Amino acid sequence: MSARPTLFRVLLEERRWDRWVVFCTHFERTARELANETDSPRLATVSVSRSTFDRWAKGYWFGQPWPDAALILERLFGVPCSDLFSPAPSVMQVRSLPHSRGDIRAAATITERWPTSRVFLSSSDEVADSWELAGRQVLDGTTAAIGIRAATVRDSSAYIEASDPALHQFLRPARRGMLVGVAEQGDDTQLYVIDAANARRALTVSSDAEMLALPAAHLLDDLTYGLLWSLVQLDDGLLADDLALAEEQEALDTYLSLPRSAPSRVALPDLTTAGAQWLGSAFCARHIVRRLDGVTTSPVFWTREQTGEQAAPWLWFRHKADYLKTLAAQYTDAATPMVRVFCVPEAEVTRSSRYERILLLLAIALMELHGIKVDVLADPEYSEVDGFALVPSQRAAVANWVRTEAIWAADTVTHRPALRAYHEAFREARAHSVATGPDPEARLRTLAGFLDIPWPWLVRRCRELSECGTASIVRPRSRHLSVSALDDVFQFLGALAPDR
Numbered sequence: 001m002s003a004r005p006t007l008f009r010v011l012l013e014e015r016r017w018d019r020w021v022v023f024c025t026h027f028e029r030t031a032r033e034l035a036n037e038t039d040s041p042r043l044a045t046v047s048v049s050r051s052t053f054d055r056w057a058k059g060y061w062f063g064q065p066w067p068d069a070a071l072i073l074e075r076l077f078g079v080p081c082s083d084l085f086s087p088a089p090s091v092m093q094v095r096s097l098p099h100s101r102g103d104i105r106a107a108a109t110i111t112e113r114w115p116t117s118r119v120f121l122s123s124s125d126e127v128a129d130s131w132e133l134a135g136r137q138v139l140d141g142t143t144a145a146i147g148i149r150a151a152t153v154r155d156s157s158a159y160i161e162a163s164d165p166a167l168h169q170f171l172r173p174a175r176r177g178m179l180v181g182v183a184e185q186g187d188d189t190q191l192y193v194i195d196a197a198n199a200r201r202a203l204t205v206s207s208d209a210e211m212l213a214l215p216a217a218h219l220l221d222d223l224t225y226g227l228l229w230s231l232v233q234l235d236d237g238l239l240a241d242d243l244a245l246a247e248e249q250e251a252l253d254t255y256l257s258l259p260r261s262a263p264s265r266v267a268l269p270d271l272t273t274a275g276a277q278w279l280g281s282a283f284c285a286r287h288i289v290r291r292l293d294g295v296t297t298s299p300v301f302w303t304r305e306q307t308g309e310q311a312a313p314w315l316w317f318r319h320k321a322d323y324l325k326t327l328a329a330q331y332t333d334a335a336t337p338m339v340r341v342f343c344v345p346e347a348e349v350t351r352s353s354r355y356e357r358i359l360l361l362l363a364i365a366l367m368e369l370h371g372i373k374v375d376v377l378a379d380p381e382y383s384e385v386d387g388f389a390l391v392p393s394q395r396a397a398v399a400n401w402v403r404t405e406a407i408w409a410a411d412t413v414t415h416r417p418a419l420r421a422y423h424e425a426f427r428e429a430r431a432h433s434v435a436t437g438p439d440p441e442a443r444l445r446t447l448a449g450f451l452d453i454p455w456p457w458l459v460r461r462c463r464e465l466s467e468c469g470t471a472s473i474v475r476p477r478s479r480h481l482s483v484s485a486l487d488d489v490f491q492f493l494g495a496l497a498p499d500r
Contacts, residue, residue: 004087004088006056006062006084006088007083008059009057010088011077012057018057020054023048023053024048024053027073030075030076031046031072034071034075043068043072046072063085065085103182104121105189106180107119109191114355117131117225117229120132128147129146129148133228133229133233135309137309138277138310139234139237140272140274141233142232142236145170145173145176145177145178146180147167147196148182149180149181150182151182151214157214157215158181158213159214160179161211161212162203162212168203171199176235179193179199180193181193181214192218193214193218193474194474198471198472215472216464217464217465217468217472218468218473221461223465225355226356226359227474228473230308230309230312231481233274234313234478235481237274237275238272238275238478238481240275241270241272242479244275245275245279252279256286259411260412262409264405265405265407268407271407279407279408280406281320282317283407283410284400284408284410285319289327292391295394296334297334298336298337298339300339300426301389302385302387302388302390302422302429303387303402304400305402307351307360308359308363309356311359311360311363314485315362315485317481318481319480327370327372328370328371332371339375340372340374341376341377341425341426341429342374342375343377343378343379343382343383344360344376344377344434345378345379347380349451349452354452358451360451361458362493364447365440365489365492365493368440368444369440375429375433375435377434378432378434379428382425382428382429385422390419394414395414396418398410398411434450435447435450455498459493459494459498462490462494464494465490466490469483470483470487
């Protein structure tokens with residue numbers, strides 16, 4: 001007899017079907033489906049007795065089921081029956097310690113709550129569980145390791161036992177990983193999250209600590225999920241493109257000297273979406289600053305971001321924060337404030353999950369923080385207006401890097417008919433903005449209503465995050481990213497009134 005269990009036993013463990021009742025539910029449903037497809041009614045009557053299941057599930061029965069049962073098993077598992085009841089491959093192992101109820105509830109909660117997430121629980125003690133993050137329209141998606149541990153909540157913090165050797169084994173690798181604490185109170189499950197690198201750092205500094213404390217701000221909800229979802233995808237993409245982006249820096253200077261440019265993605269086919277976004281955004285920022293040199297009248301900006309996925313670079317790209325600071329300093333003494341228009345059709349709001357709408361609101365709050373008044377136009381007819389910086393009655397610096405086929409599309413427009421079209425779009429946004437009010441707080445509050453984001457909850461969570469800092473939860477590894485803009489936004493929003 002082989003010392004290795006059958007593949008059938010391993011797959012039962014992996015799928016959590018090792019109880020007869022659970023297994024029969026899946027087996028009988030598959031039997032009915034197969035009977036309908038093959039027009040074989042007898043298959044719908046096939047069942048597995050408790051004693052037969054127990055014999056199969058022990059893991060060392062190497063016989064062959066009856067033919068009808070074999071057909072159903074092959075359909076259920078997608079594996080020939082001869083393989084199911086043979087020793088499992090050495091790369092597949094049955095865990096010596098099955099996943100706890102907390103592990104399963106955490107994985108199910110994350111996967112069910114956020115459609116761009118899937119948590120896969122490993123069938124091996126030696127292989128970490130994984131957290132797959134998928135892009136929606138723009139980002140490429142990536143995967144991080146995830147470690148799930150029981151947590152106890154007291155004094156507004158969640159505590160994870162720090163002496164567990166398996167925890168230290170999970171934290172040791174240099175890969176991107178997330179540690180999730182699961183606090184269960186009856187039917188209520190609360191999850192708290194921290195970057196594995198932060199947890200490793202904390203336990204290294206306090207090597208004798210018995211517990212790892214995660215503040216209340218680390219609660220995994222739509223706000224913190226949005227941060228993780230956007231940062232990890234941007235970070236992994238930029239790390240993959242680091243050398244290519246460094247080599248392209250000189251090319252930016254060449255393009256800046258041209259009156260117009262629109263390099264194709266085909267020219268740099270190896271870039272990830274994150275890398276192409278960074279390159280396009282960096283060029284467009286420099287293009288606009290150069291075209292506004294010497295302009296003393298506050299310009300009007302139009303931006304093409306419509307979703308949180310598209311707006312996330314404003315929150316993470318280091319050069320975006322520098323760009324906004326440069327503009328704020330240049331027009332501090334201008335007679336009128338700068339204005340930036342977003343066109344966000346209601347259809348996009350409806351299609352976006354709350355975590356993505358939060359990212360969009362945070363990006364808009366960043367503009368208001370830097371003295372830029374934001375108008376939000378919901379009319380979809382203006383969705384394809386260029387991104388531009390308009391100097392009234394003079395010229396427009398056109399700069400597109402969002403929702404464009406090229407890496408960027410830049411131009412300087414002085415033709416009067418085109419300028420009139422930009423003026424008319426701006427006037428429409430000013431007259432019909434859904435972000436109304438005399439000050440940033442009023443505008444952001446009404447915008448939160450449009451985006452269906454609870455304002456008191458948002459202000460409270462931003463206040464909590466401003467106290468601990470974004471980097472306490474997750475920190476970038478790419479040199480092109482920074483948490484400083486988000487920290488500023490959390491402090492800004494956290495200081496506003498949650499209620500009137």
